[in-house]
Amino acid sequence: MADTTIKVDPAVRDRLMELAKERGVTMRDLVAELAGATPTKEELRKRYEETRAYVEEHFLGGPYTEEDERAGERLWADIEAGRVGEIQ
Structure with missing residues (x-):
């Protein structure tokens, strides 16, 4: 799977990192989980x-x-x- 970069404010990055840490997952997995759980x-x-x-x-x-x-x-x-x- 090819990676890509998403540019966000440092505060958003830090929050994503904290959420991922609390859930025991990587930030990559957290973003995938959020995207999968948010309906179009x-x-x-x-x-x-x-x-x-x-x-x-x-x-x-x-x-x-x-x-x-x-x-x-x-x-x-x-x-x-x-x-x-x-x-x-």
Whole structure:
């Protein structure tokens, strides 16, 4: 595999080195891990479409609507605010 050089500020380099050290990997492996774990816009779009299709098939039994989205956003806001009790 051919190597290449990526130019970054010294502070970024130092942070990458510290992160790699904490994980017990080389900086090369850390950068590869970060690149592999960060989805592209196309990958995010595809993931969204697959998730939507799964929810429609397994939970809704039909199309995912704007009302479903609003209800989900309200539920998430309630959870974050501590307004939802234990899920049974």
